[in-house]
Amino acid sequence: MMESEVANTQSDSHNASLISTWAILVVLTLTSWWFKDHDLRPDAAITLVLIISFVKVFMVGHSFMEIGRSPRLMRAIFATWCALICTALVVLALAL
Amino acid sequence: MATNFMAQQRAPRIPGEVGMWAFIISDLSVFSLYFITFLFERSQNREAFQTGSHALHLTMGVINTLVLLTSSLFVALAAQALRGGYGSVAQKYILAAIAGGLTFVINKPIEWIEKVHAGLGPHHDNFFQLYFMMTGLHLLHVVVGMVVLFYLWRLAGRVKSAPSERQLRFLENGANYWHLVDLIWLVLFALFYLVG
Numbered sequence: 396m397m398e399s400e401v402a403n404t405q406s407d408s409h410n411a412s413l414i415s416t417w418a419i420l421v422v423l424t425l426t427s428w429w430f431k432d433h434d435l436r437p438d439a440a441i442t443l444v445l446i447i448s449f450v451k452v453f454m455v456g457h458s459f460m461e462i463g464r465s466p467r468l469m470r471a472i473f474a475t476w477c478a479l480i481c482t483a484l485v486v487l488a489l490a491l
Numbered sequence: 492m493a494t495n496f497m498a499q500q501r502a503p504r505i506p507g508e509v510g511m512w513a514f515i516i517s518d519l520s521v522f523s524l525y526f527i528t529f530l531f532e533r534s535q536n537r538e539a540f541q542t543g544s545h546a547l548h549l550t551m552g553v554i555n556t557l558v559l560l561t562s563s564l565f566v567a568l569a570a571q572a573l574r575g576g577y578g579s580v581a582q583k584y585i586l587a588a589i590a591g592g593l594t595f596v597i598n599k600p601i602e603w604i605e606k607v608h609a610g611l612g613p614h615h616d617n618f619f620q621l622y623f624m625m626t627g628l629h630l631l632h633v634v635v636g637m638v639v640l641f642y643l644w645r646l647a648g649r650v651k652s653a654p655s656e657r658q659l660r661f662l663e664n665g666a667n668y669w670h671l672v673d674l675i676w677l678v679l680f681a682l683f684y685l686v687g
Contacts, residue, residue, distance in 0.1 A: 427681065
């Protein structure tokens with residue numbers, strides 16, 4: 396295969412992966428909207444909404460910002476930040 | 492040769508410049524403190540925060556979220572097109588992203604004016620004080636982001652084949668700034684419109 400063909404194939408598959416990420420982000424947004432409109436137990440709804448938000452944040456960083464293609468340390472720092480802030484916010488929302 | 496090329500494409504690398512990532516980390520740190528402040532203030536007066544959140548236009552919040560997510564997708568697609576040397580295709584994607592940003596910039600003040608007219612301005616209570624302050628700061632990011640997108644659009648117009656290293660860095664820095672704007676909004680939307 397020529398280099399240009401390889402590059403095109405890679406670009407096509409990367410574009411498909413970006414569009415799939417976007418579709419999942421849209422579904423997750425609509426899901427959290429659903430949680431707000433349905434009377435779930437408040438604590439459960441808040442926990443789910445915050446977790447879903449940080450899953451979305453992780454996906455934007457990992458896919459759109461290309462952190463998923465960056466060195467391991469950078470990926471670890473970003474994943475840790477997402478997990479820490481999400482946990483801190485859930486604890487603050489439920490415990491205080 | 493093709494194998495080497497593919498390996499090079501897959502090799503881990505930091506997108507954009509380290510300086511831009513330092514800015515992103517500091518901006519995210521500041522907003523993280525705001526997120527924590529919001530929930531701390533909420534714990535002091537849950538009722539006011541619940542009433543405030545219910546007074547917000549949830550459908551508008553969802554629309555703004557979808558608009559920014561789609562705009563981010565267009566910027567990511569533009570980056571891919573530009574890397575492949577397709578400047579004119581990238582320009583179209585960037586224009587679509589700018590349209591998304593413009594929609595957000597129009598929607599947000601409409602929401603603010605509606606709230607102020609209903610007597611729910613920044614002085615109403617802590618919820619609305621934080622709402623106007625945090626969404627205002629975010630809107631400032633969106634406006635700066637649109638200027639960045641305009642420069643990316645101009646850059647894309649000059650790319651006729653493979654972009655230079657400098658053009659690629661500018662593209663990645665600008666694209667990541669726009670994604671940062673999207674990322675911050677995802678949490679603001681959850682806190683103000685859904686958790687409340």
